[in-house]
Amino acid sequence: MKSTWLTTTVIIAAAILVGSAIVFNPAGRAAYAHNFSGDESATFLSKIEGLKVETNLISKDVSNSTLVKWHLDKIGEFWSANDTKEVAERNQRVANDISTGLKNLLSQANMTNPDAKAVNQTASGLLDTYGEVVSVRIDAKQLQNATVNALALRGVLDETLEDYGIAAGASDEGSTGNNTTTSSSAAGNATESTTGPVKIVNMAAYQTSQGLAASAINMFGKLKTMSPGNDTSAVNNIEKGMADLQKAIADKAPVDNAKKIVDETIDSNLQTAFKLQVVPEFPMPVLLSMGAIAAVVAITRYAKRSRSK
Numbered sequence: 001m002k003s004t005w006l007t008t009t010v011i012i013a014a015a016i017l018v019g020s021a022i023v024f025n026p027a028g029r030a031a032y033a034h035n036f037s038g039d040e041s042a043t044f045l046s047k048i049e050g051l052k053v054e055t056n057l058i059s060k061d062v063s064n065s066t067l068v069k070w071h072l073d074k075i076g077e078f079w080s081a082n083d084t085k086e087v088a089e090r091n092q093r094v095a096n097d098i099s100t101g102l103k104n105l106l107s108q109a110n111m112t113n114p115d116a117k118a119v120n121q122t123a124s125g126l127l128d129t130y131g132e133v134v135s136v137r138i139d140a141k142q143l144q145n146a147t148v149n150a151l152a153l154r155g156v157l158d159e160t161l162e163d164y165g166i167a168a169g170a171s172d173e174g175s176t177g178n179n180t181t182t183s184s185s186a187a188g189n190a191t192e193s194t195t196g197p198v199k200i201v202n203m204a205a206y207q208t209s210q211g212l213a214a215s216a217i218n219m220f221g222k223l224k225t226m227s228p229g230n231d232t233s234a235v236n237n238i239e240k241g242m243a244d245l246q247k248a249i250a251d252k253a254p255v256d257n258a259k260k261i262v263d264e265t266i267d268s269n270l271q272t273a274f275k276l277q278v279v280p281e282f283p284m285p286v287l288l289s290m291g292a293i294a295a296v297v298a299i300t301r302y303a304k305r306s307r308s309k
Contacts, residue, residue, distance in 0.1 A: 039151065041142045046155030048130050049219065050078040053211035055130075058109050059123040061207075062116045068109050070204035075102065091136040098133055101126040146226035150274040153219045157262050160212040160245070161255075167206035168198040168255050197252035206249075213246045227273055234273035241265035 054071045061067040088095035200206045248258045
């Protein structure tokens with residue numbers, strides 16, 4: 001009897017584990033063509049906005065090697081070999097274009113006496129390529145999805161706060177790409193006045209925060225056209241919050257003030273207007289798998305105790 005019960009329970013636990021994998025990784029997804037989730041698409045859109053800002057700033061700051069180096073490093077944060085690989089899964093030519101364009105920009109901008117005309121030309125070409133990358137990498141349906149665009153906006157706002165914090169003196173060491181955590185840390189660690197203008201200690205980071213704040217406004221201009229239309233108050237509050245954030249950064253307001261605008265005005269109203277849900281710490285498939293594993297461990301221990309009696 002015990003043996004039958006034990007066998008049945010193990011089978012059920014294994015079924016949960018396998019079932020979770022099937023539900024969250026449907027067989028319809030071809031192994032050679034990665035179908036990206038909404039969250040992945042939102043993160044990708046955020047990174048593209050970052051690339052646009054840094055590319056424009058490199059073109060603008062081409063004669064200042066200190067600023068250019070920081071912007072080039074940020075491009076390295078926003079774009080990796082894995083990103084190129086994901087684009088190549090869908091269009092090898094576009095993947096080659098962005099890879100070659102970024103390499104050329106790095107090489108040209110790092111010269112002792114960079115050719116401003118060549119840098120500007122490469123930057124201009126890259127800005128066009130970014131548009132192609134988005135259309136190749138993200139399905140048209142997701143590009144028109146309000147939730148995806150709202151999450152992408154959130155990502156840009158997180159990066160804005162991170163860089164504004166760094167501009168005010170927070171360390172940018174240990175950045176892992178987790179924008180939400182890093183932005184909170186940067187805002188909290190900035191050495192600043194709590195009543196007057198902050199002292200900008202990293203001009204390149206300050207430029208990036210300004211550029212991203214402007215990008216966020218443009219992104220919301222598109223996003224608000226996707227609003228269900230039944231919560232104009234929240235949409236208006238977000239719009240005001242965006243303008244307030246841009247002004248706070250321009251005025252060098254305390255970093256906590258900028259963070260408060262994002263947390264209490266923009267983010268809360270984004271949740272209301274676009275019905276965003278708080279993402280659990282562990283995704284559902286992970287939770288299901290953990291439960292199944294825990295069940296197997298418990299059953300194994302029980303079996304050992306039973307045999308020892």
